[in-house]
Amino acid sequence: MSLTKDLVFLVLQFLDEENLQGTAHMLEHETGYFFDVKYFEDILLNGNWDEAERYLSGFTKVDDNRFSTKIYFEIRKQKFLEALDMHDHNKALDIFNKDLKVFRSDNEELFKEIAQLLILDDIREHPSLSIYGDTKSARRIMAHEVMKIVEANPLLYGKLHFPKIRNQRLRRLINQSLNWQHIRCTHPQPDPHIKTLFVDHVCQLGEHSDLQSFENNLPPSQDMPAIFPTSPASWTSSPSTVTHSVVSGAICLGAPTNPGGTFNSFNSTSSRDII
Incomplete structure (x- = not known):
């Protein structure tokens, strides 16, 4: 790891300790050094689709590899399904034309199935979506599936764990x-x-x-004492742990299988002014 990269991680730690998470996530996105899986999962569960794609774009683009393609597809598919479920046909059509057409070349038949949803009164009438639940449960299933793909994406290897750094x-x-x-x-x-x-x-x-x-x-041989405190009162390590699992699978219309797994990011710690 370069010293410049080390410095970025120290700044990220400082921002987290100062409760400046928004700024920290901007720095993560701009440098591409650390992918905060907990933050990404939270914005998926909250349905903040624009922020999810913006954050993800700092690490990978939609056509980088099949893992990235599927992540973007699952996010946009969920956004599309929610618009249809709320009977917002205009919004759903806009998502279909602007966000989903990019996947047409990957699976023409799937694209036709998605188009058919636009004429249904209830998306659950489609066989692949017969067990589609409410928005909250659908997002939870989608988020778990996406997080598995995130962990398996080679472009994100080495970016899912925050280094073990002592506080402050x-x-x-x-x-x-x-x-x-x-x-x-x-x-x-x-x-x-x-x-x-x-x-x-x-x-x-x-x-x-x-x-x-x-x-x-002051005796001639005596060294100057340390005037400024050199360490906080206590030291704790707060590493990030992410359980990795290899994921494969094609893009599909139906709801993904609900996987297990725990995703944590580095914990926030309250800082004290020692300078």
Whole structure:
């Protein structure tokens, strides 16, 4: 892992600790380094289809491979079915023309079946959808199926687990840097005031009235003590664990089989100001 990539993960951890999850997910999407499976599953369950595709597009496109194609298809199919189930024919037709036609070349017969749904009063009249439940249960089944495909997609290998990083690692590194800068000060003071991180810290002569006394009483061989705390009060690791399973299967009209599995992302931790 490159140092630049390490830095991105440290920023992601910091954003999570500061409860800036929205910004963190934007960074995940823009860098493509970490795919938050818990976040992705949640937006599927909430029916936030535009955000689901936007987030996914940072990692893979619809025609990258068969896994990616099926993920996009399942999302758009569910959006289409929900519009039909709400009898919003205009919306369903718009989804059909704009979102589903891209899959026509993959399966012409399936595309014809989907088109037939537009003329039905109830989508459950179609044999493949006879057991279609309510919106909540249908989304849950779809989300589980999609998450299995996400785990099996080679383009997402190595991106589903957040690295094991001790809490507040970025703050710790900054504090270590401040201590090093303070040790190198020409006139180090016992209680320096840090006003900014934009420039290196330098103790100013005359900042404290007792500077001369402090310097005179410091033994020549004694190292400067650490002025800034170098670690939080407690340390815990919060790795992400995702159970992987190989998934294969063609795109289909009917509801996918409801799989099991647990999907977790790195946990949020409350940070304290140590700088």
